[in-house]
Amino acid sequence: MAAPTDAPASSLWRFDAIGTVWQIETTAPVADATRAAVAKAIDAFDREWSRFRPDSLVAALAGGAGTVPSPSDAADMLNAFVALDHATRGAVSPLVGASLEARGYDASYTFVDHGAVPAPRAWQERLRWADGSLTLTEPAVIDVGALGKGRLVDRVLAVVAADTDGDLVVDASGDLAVRGGAQRIALEHPYDARRAIGVVEVTDAALCASATNRRAWGDGLHHVLDARTGEPVRTMAATWAIGADAMHADAIATALFFDGGPELAHDWGVEWVRMTTDGRVEWSPGSTAELFV
Missing domain, CATH: 1.10.3980 (T-fold)
Incomplete structure (x- = not known):
């Protein structure tokens, strides 16, 4: 749902974890010890919250x-x-x-x-x-998907940043955090992965995205449910949120599927864009995104 459109010469590390593809981009190769520390941090989070x-x-x-x-x-x-x-x-x-x-x-x-x-x-x-x-107090199934991947992105960023100088991007398939130089990020069209509805520049911040075409199955079923009814969201197709850290950006990307999301984004100082299922695009006041609408 979001990917860097351009970047300076860098070292790229790709791997699979928690059911998705990760990409870590640095100005120098990531040391073996740092890679091991990243793997340990991801496994620890997974053993707690999965x-x-x-x-x-x-x-x-x-x-x-x-x-x-x-x-x-x-x-x-x-x-x-x-x-x-x-x-x-x-x-x-x-x-x-x-x-x-x-x-x-x-x-x-x-x-x-x-x-x-x-x-x-x-x-x-x-x-x-x-x-x-x-x-x-009673058995139940916890699911922190509304903000958990963003939190893990923040943790991985901290691990890599502790041992790496220069610019850094941690991208967990649509939830990413940037340290240092600006990154131009494409906002992928939820109905056509070959297209973007716009681009946004992210510097020392995080951008998280969510869409109903990801983790979707069956007849209109997808991972964004209204907890009050257990029914999939029908009115919003995709959301993007830019915040100081990935956990809060991820949380707002989830909240934007519902009434009240824009108000919480304002309270948290998070910039956002969202697209409805009928193709309309909405954005936060003062949004810096360049939208193709």
Whole structure:
């Protein structure tokens, strides 16, 4: 959904992780020790938050564990979910995992739709994070997809930046962070990957994108569900958000599928563009994106 359109001479490192393609671009080759540290950071995050692996903390809670050691990211991520919940009137929830599984987006990738299952209401009464513990008072399936990949991009950027001088881009297939020199990023058309609806310049910031044509299956099924109903979003086709860090940009890219997203973006100082399913393009006041509309 977003890719650099031009860049100075650089070293490129590509690899697969958490079910997607990563690309790290630096002005010098990434050292073996740094690559190992990146792999370790990604595996640690996956073992904590993935609902697709049986040995994760999320899987333990879904199985009825009750309380597990709190991941280091829990407070930042779940506090952001509180803001997302409030802004979208409950449309975004970290307990949407069972809703996604019911529509076929489960750990086995069956893609068999069993119908709409709303996420548990009042999730903050069920999911608690304090005193070094993460607790579910009733079994549920946590899914942090609304902002999790952005958070991991931030973590990987920090690892590489600690050992690398100069410009740096970490791109996790549509969620990317830039340190240093400006990068011109194409905003891929959600209905035609050969086209872009515009370009935007990103400097020392993050750009995250989301679209209903990615992770889609069946008849109109995709990964962006309204937690209140368990139904896929129908009005928005794609979103892009630019923020100081990838976690908040990723969160806004999710929020923009719902009413209240633009208001939260304003509160967080995040620039955005979104495209409706009928082809209209909307953007934030003062947007610096060059749009082909």
